[in-house]
Amino acid sequence: WKDIASQLGRKIFMAAFTVILLSALWVYWLAGRMSKPLEMLANSARQVAAGDYQVKMRVSGNDEISDAVSQFNVMAHELAHKEELRDLFGRYLNPKLVSDMFEGGSYQIENHRQEVSVLFADMVQFTSFSESNDTEEVVNVLNTHFEVFHRIIAYYGGHVDKYIGDAVMAVFNHPFHDKDHARHAAKAGLAIAMACSALAIKREDGKQIEFRVGLNTGQAIAGNIGAAKRLEYTVIGDVVNVASRMGGVGQGGELVMSRETYEQLGGGFSFESIGKQDIKGVSLDLELGVVDVESKPVARNISHVVDLAFNLELPEDVRQMAGEI
Numbered sequence: 001w002k003d004i005a006s007q008l009g010r011k012i013f014m015a016a017f018t019v020i021l022l023s024a025l026w027v028y029w030l031a032g033r034m035s036k037p038l039e040m041l042a043n044s045a046r047q048v049a050a051g052d053y054q055v056k057m058r059v060s061g062n063d064e065i066s067d068a069v070s071q072f073n074v075m076a077h078e079l080a081h082k083e084e085l086r087d088l089f090g091r092y093l094n095p096k097l098v099s100d101m102f103e104g105g106s107y108q109i110e111n112h113r114q115e116v117s118v119l120f121a122d123m124v125q126f127t128s129f130s131e132s133n134d135t136e137e138v139v140n141v142l143n144t145h146f147e148v149f150h151r152i153i154a155y156y157g158g159h160v161d162k163y164i165g166d167a168v169m170a171v172f173n174h175p176f177h178d179k180d181h182a183r184h185a186a187k188a189g190l191a192i193a194m195a196c197s198a199l200a201i202k203r204e205d206g207k208q209i210e211f212r213v214g215l216n217t218g219q220a221i222a223g224n225i226g227a228a229k230r231l232e233y234t235v236i237g238d239v240v241n242v243a244s245r246m247g248g249v250g251q252g253g254e255l256v257m258s259r260e261t262y263e264q265l266g267g268g269f270s271f272e273s274i275g276k277q278d279i280k281g282v283s284l285d286l287e288l289g290v291v292d293v294e295s296k297p298v299a300r301n302i303s304h305v306v307d308l309a310f311n312l313e314l315p316e317d318v319r320q321m322a323g324e325i
Contacts, residue, residue, distance in 0.1 A: 041072060053080035111223030116174045116235055117185035117261075118220070118243035119158065121149060121192050121211045122167035124252040125203075130166075132204055141201055141209065142166060148199065151309040152191045156184040161234055169244075171235055174222055182217045182264040186291060189213040189255040191302045191309070196253065198306060214246025215257040215291075217264055242286075245279055249288055259287045268298035 037057075044055045055076050057069045123129065123142070130138045149168055150160050158172040158181075170188065173181035192213055201209045218239035226232050242258075250256035262271045270292050276285040293299045 037066075037069060041069060044072065044076075048076055048079065053077075111221065113219050113221055114174060115181075115218065116220045116222075116239065117158075117172040117181045117215060117217045118235070118240050119153070119170040119172070119185050119189050119213065119215050120167060120244045120247045121170075121189070121213045122164075122247055124210045124212055126166040129203060129209070144201070145196065145199065145209070145211070148195045148306075148309045149192050152195060152305060153188050155305050155308065156188040156191075157181070158185060158188055162232075167244075167247075169240075174220070174235055180266070182215075182261060183266050185215055185217075186255065186257070186265050186269060187298070187302055187305070189215050190291070190293060191306050193253045193255060194302060194306050195309060198310065210252025212247040212250050212252055213255045214243050214248070214250065215255060215261060216240075216243035216246055217257075217261045218242075242279055246288065249274070249277060250290060255291045256288055257291055259289060262289065262291055265291070268293065268295035270294040 040057060044057055047055045053076055056073055059066055059070050059073070123145075129141075133141075146163065146168055149170075153160055153168075153170045156172070157176060157178045158170045159175060161169045161171045163169075170185070172178055172185040172188075178184060190213075192211060196210050197208070199209075203209060216239050218237075220235040220237040220239045222233075222235045224233055225236060246256045246258075256274075259271065259273070262269065271289045272292070273287060273289040276287050278285050293302065
């Protein structure tokens with residue numbers, strides 16, 4: 001009986017050991033099978049958190065983890081779609097509107113007054129250019145210039161409010177606050193003139209395409225303008241009207257502004273007066289002048305920003321790379 005009991009005990013021990021070993025191996029395999037997709041899910045979540053919405057995990061099996069992976073893919077796709085819509089709307093609408101709408105789910109903008117700097121740039125002799133060139137050529141030339149102008153304006157903290165035919169209207173200190181908006185707007189205007197020279201696109205008569213640039217600083221009304229079903233969030237007022245007429249006073253490649261605006265720029269600029277002018281909509285004559293660069297740091301900064309604007313692979317938020325702004 002002792003031998004039988006001993007043999008039975010050994011068999012029970014071996015059976016128990018085998019069961020425990022197999023169970024341990026099964027648990028290890030199961031844990032590995034579960035931890036691997038969970039680890040991949042965590043890594044993918046980190047990628048999405050970093051802004052990479054193109055992540056897509058492979059779905060295998062028919063369990064709770066597979067369902068979680070499938071739902072994660074749906075979430076990443078929806079985030080990517082939302083980002084595409086945000087970029088698309090950002091091309092046509094005010095960036096603050098788009099940001100508030102997508103980040104907060106709703107937006108509420110109050111009409112108000114604030115000081116802004118408004119910059120206008122329009123092509124010299126656009127009518128003759130458009131009449132003597134094919135439609136595609138006219139559009140291509142305008143878009144080539146506007147692409148560089150847009151990046152210059154963005155580098156200096158401004159916002160392209162609208163394109164009006166052959167002209168671009170940019171606003172500084174709205175919707176983004178900038179205490180040095182007049183100085184940055186002036187640099188943007190001078191950089192635009194320099195960019196035209198760098199592009200060096202010729203007309204049929206051999207003359208280079210140039211843009212007249214006008215700048216004005218003052219109080220404007222910022223608000224929703226338009227009809228109930230088609231609103232535009234923009235700035236209006238005398239400051240905008242005067243800025244649009246400033247460019248018409250100067251020649252191609254010149255930055256024109258009033259002495260009052262010039263006195264807000266700070267150092268590094270020169271003002272060549274062209275006398276007092278009767279500006280439509282303004283009760284008093286304004287002393288206007290052509291503004292140019294006077295100091296080497298300002299000239300170096302503008303030249304550097306123009307170089308950056310021609311590299312379309314660079315991000316827009318690189319103003320600090322430009323040194324003295």
